[in-house]
Amino acid sequence: MSITAIKGFNDLLPAESPIWQFIEQTARRVFTRFGFQEIRVPIVEKTELFCRSIGDTTDIVEKEMYTFTDKGGSSLTLRPEGTAGVMRALIEHKLYALDSINKLYYMGPMFRHERPQKGRYRQFHQIGAELTGAADPLVDAQVLLMVSRLFQELGLTEPQLQINSLGCPACRPAYREALIAFLAEHQDALCDDCRRRQSTNPLRALDCKVPGCVEATQGAPAMVEHLCAECDSHFSRVQEYLAAASVVYRLNPRMVRGLDYYTRTTFELVTGLLGSQSAVAAGGRYDGLVEQLGGPAVPGIGFALGVERVALLLGDRSFEQLPDLFIAVMGEPARIAGFTLQAALQDSGLRVEMDCEGKSLKSQMRRADKLKSRYCMVLGETELTAGSISLKTMTDGSQQQVRLEAREIAAAITGRCMK
RNA sequence: GUGGCCAUGGUGAAGAGGCCGAACACAUAUGACUGUGACUCAUACAUUCGAGGGUUCGAAUCCCUCUGGCCACCCCA
Numbered sequence: 001m002s003i004t005a006i007k008g009f010n011d012l013l014p015a016e017s018p019i020w021q022f023i024e025q026t027a028r029r030v031f032t033r034f035g036f037q038e039i040r041v042p043i044v045e046k047t048e049l050f051c052r053s054i055g056d057t058t059d060i061v062e063k064e065m066y067t068f069t070d071k072g073g074s075s076l077t078l079r080p081e082g083t084a085g086v087m088r089a090l091i092e093h094k095l096y097a098l099d100s101i102n103k104l105y106y107m108g109p110m111f112r113h114e115r116p117q118k119g120r121y122r123q124f125h126q127i128g129a130e131l132t133g134a135a136d137p138l139v140d141a142q143v144l145l146m147v148s149r150l151f152q153e154l155g156l157t158e159p160q161l162q163i164n165s166l167g168c169p170a171c172r173p174a175y176r177e178a179l180i181a182f183l184a185e186h187q188d189a190l191c192d193d194c195r196r197r198q199s200t201n202p203l204r205a206l207d208c209k210v211p212g213c214v215e216a217t218q219g220a221p222a223m224v225e226h227l228c229a230e231c232d233s234h235f236s237r238v239q240e241y242l243a244a245a246s247v248v249y250r251l252n253p254r255m256v257r258g259l260d261y262y263t264r265t266t267f268e269l270v271t272g273l274l275g276s277q278s279a280v281a282a283g284g285r286y287d288g289l290v291e292q293l294g295g296p297a298v299p300g301i302g303f304a305l306g307v308e309r310v311a312l313l314l315g316d317r318s319f320e321q322l323p324d325l326f327i328a329v330m331g332e333p334a335r336i337a338g339f340t341l342q343a344a345l346q347d348s349g350l351r352v353e354m355d356c357e358g359k360s361l362k363s364q365m366r367r368a369d370k371l372k373s374r375y376c377m378v379l380g381e382t383e384l385t386a387g388s389i390s391l392k393t394m395t396d397g398s399q400q401q402v403r404l405e406a407r408e409i410a411a412a413i414t415g416r417c418m419k
Numbered sequence: 420g421u422g423g424c425c426a427u428g429g430u431g432a433a434g435a436g437g438c439c440g441a442a443c444a445c446a447u448a449u450g451a452c453u454g455u456g457a458c459u460c461a462u463a464c465a466u467u468c469g470a471g472g473g474u475u476c477g478a479a480u481c482c483c484u485c486u487g488g489c490c491a492c493c494c495c496a
Contacts, residue, residue: 060494112494115493116488118490118491120494126496258494258495268496276490279495282495306496362449362450363448363449364456367456369456376455376456381454382454390455
């Protein structure tokens with residue numbers, strides 16, 4: 001048995017890479033427009049960074065991290081998400097001191113040891129953005145606007161933007177108590193998982209998909225109704241700003257996040273097209289995180305999208321890049337001349353292919369057809385002595401005489417392209 | 420971590436103990452056509468049915484183990 005890739009780790013083959021490039025290019029363009037700059041941080045960090053940021057009792061930290069001990073004896077972890085590393089870099093390099101506002105984006109692989117399924121892999125890729133230094137609700141709206149513009153430019157209108165507020169350390173504990181009390185009263189109607197969650201992660205019950213639980217929690221208290229005055233005002237203003245920019249969203253009071261650091265505004269882009277993986281992108285505000293990691297009290301907000309999930313939504317959209325010309329050659333002198341011509345035409349920006357296996361003319365023509373080259377030309381003794389070639393349009397089989405000169409051929413090809 | 424389904428060539432697959440020396444189609448290669456693709460025709464292309472063991476006179480077909488894949492749960496991007 002030959003060696004295969006590890007479970008949940010995938011190769012991205014040439015057939016798929018154009019979609020990824022499209023996603024990445026679109027993200028860079030939109031982020032740049034909003035003043036974000038790229039940051040590249042390591043994919044391995046000290047384990048403690050993730051324990052302290054994501055939360056010791058979250059599923060990610062408890063059972064999904066790729067953690068190992070290196071030769072020096074320190075515990076290292078393959079990053080399960082991007083925010084922690086970026087915040088570590090922000091603190092380590094004191095970026096917050098260079099400028100009070102930092103707008104950073106990143107893209108790259110993340111690792112979680114989960115059972116793979118559709119839209120979920122052990123190595124997956126995220127594109128994320130983080131804005132630190134501003135607690136103003138306008139910033140929340142700006143980030144949400146950026147997310148919605150990004151998906152608009154990706155050509156995806158289906159995922160719906162949902163927002164919620166998770167409150168802050170001042171108001172969440174009281175809400176949590178109220179919710180636990182409610183769940184205790186209705187526990188007969190809850191599924192086993194939700195009964196267990198009452199103590200560990202009561203908020204999760206609001207997100208349960210079991211019909212009985214959905215019904216039982218209909219009347220459950222919502223965080224948005226238990227926000228302290230500051231959080232409440234913050235959330236209202238976020239929504240005012242969103243309205244001002246005509247950002248379409250839906251308020252989802254039952255939305256819960258899996259990472260501990262989130263405060264106040266949280267959001268998700270939700271789709272129904274990916275089986276049980278409904279979140280295509282998600283994020284929120286994390287005002288206490290930087291301080292929690294040993295930095296100054298710098299507020300922040302950010303989000304990340306799952307590239308694999310976006311690629312699935314984009315589906316089989318074609319991004320094929322086809323050759324402009326195929327040069328079929330006969331004999332060594334023509335082969336050399338063809339190579340010279342190929343070089344010149346490539347320099348002028350055309351995509352040009354030629355035989356590199358010494359095949360028969362028929363085989364070369366078949367290859368030109370298979371590659372879906374728009375034009376094809378044969379170069380042999382006849383053409384070399386005559387100094388002209390016939391340029392064949394593959395779609396209709398028509399041919400035109402063109403002088404054997406790179407400029408003339410390029411002109412004939414691009415001239416027709418422009419029509 | 421738990422559960423369900425599945426595993427035949429480059430691809431899609433037929434095949435339910437001997438008729439499989441593994442169908443059919445697509446793809447690929449070569450030729451018909453001593454220098455012009457697409458259509459057509461011909462020829463080639465799985466010492467073998469995920470791996471290992473077992474039942475049997477006989478296994479791709481039945482049993483066990485392992486490995487891998489997909490999907491769902493948990494949770495998440």
